[in-house]
Amino acid sequence: VIHSFPIMLNLQCLMSIRRMHVSLSRCSALRLPNRAGFCSKPGENGDDSGSHSDFKPKVKVGDSESTKEYLSTVIKDNNVVLFMKGSVKMPQCGFSNYVVQIFKFYGLKDFHAVNVLESEEIREGIKKYSNWPTIPQVYIKQEFIGGCDIIKEMHSDGSLEELLVRERLIKK
Template sequence: MAATTARRLLCRSVRLGTSSYALRAVGGLLRPAPAFAAARRNFSGHPDFEPQSNVSGADDNKVHDMLKQLVTENEVVLFMKGNPDMPQCGFSRAVAQALEEVGFSDYAYVNVLKYPEVREGVKKFSDWPTIPQLYVKAEFVGGCDIVMQMHKDGELKEILPKPKTSE
């Protein structure tokens, strides 16, 4: 009951002096938060606040078709910033290292920093806003947090294709 009441309070604004504040949970306690934070959340669904593409002239259908072909023709694809030998962000580095730690190095990767239309297109393709993105057998697995949790739980190695043995 107390948790439900606390959740309701999180959504309501109260007047404190001449400034408007919303309540937010901090370490289990309710504390005042500036009103602009509550207002920002209320208007976040407005079209003016939707992500804007910096890529002009890229044909969305063409990029979508290219991405679909890429993830279907390769068993494992990692869209990342940089490359596995020299990642350009910590999240991309973490996913590349997780793949290396489970002994999997046979994957295709795309450096989205070189191809801005792919960087924007892959976000729409997967409906996932961040890079890196891992695909296994044409299925979107997730971004850094999901892949790292799967690695920690031992699930990452299970979903990756088994190495092909040469006979």
């Protein structure tokens, strides 16, 4: 008797799921006619993206020369640059916050933070510039160091502190 309850419950669940499946399959048979391409299948409009042309980007984001020039200038003009989500006072991402906290741990106050959430052009541009797919990104003396995972590893093995001391960004 004790074992029959779960079996009965499972049987009831399966029957319920079956009824829902039958109802949904009946509904899906009632399809609306294709109006102006909104219900077209991928490839019917001459593309295979599955997206209507109204929703495709008109310009490749992050590829403009002005974005590359801006990124290059920011990296060149600052000893330490952190491309992050949010600001130093209010990070919008745990990984960005982690890097900020590590910088604070070392007493590194002179770093330039760029909030990539303020500009899709900058957010996508920095990923292409560094050939690194994630944010945050850290540059020290114009050299791309990496993201949160690399900074965390360098902090753990002591190499981040060595780098900051060697570059005279902090005192030991």
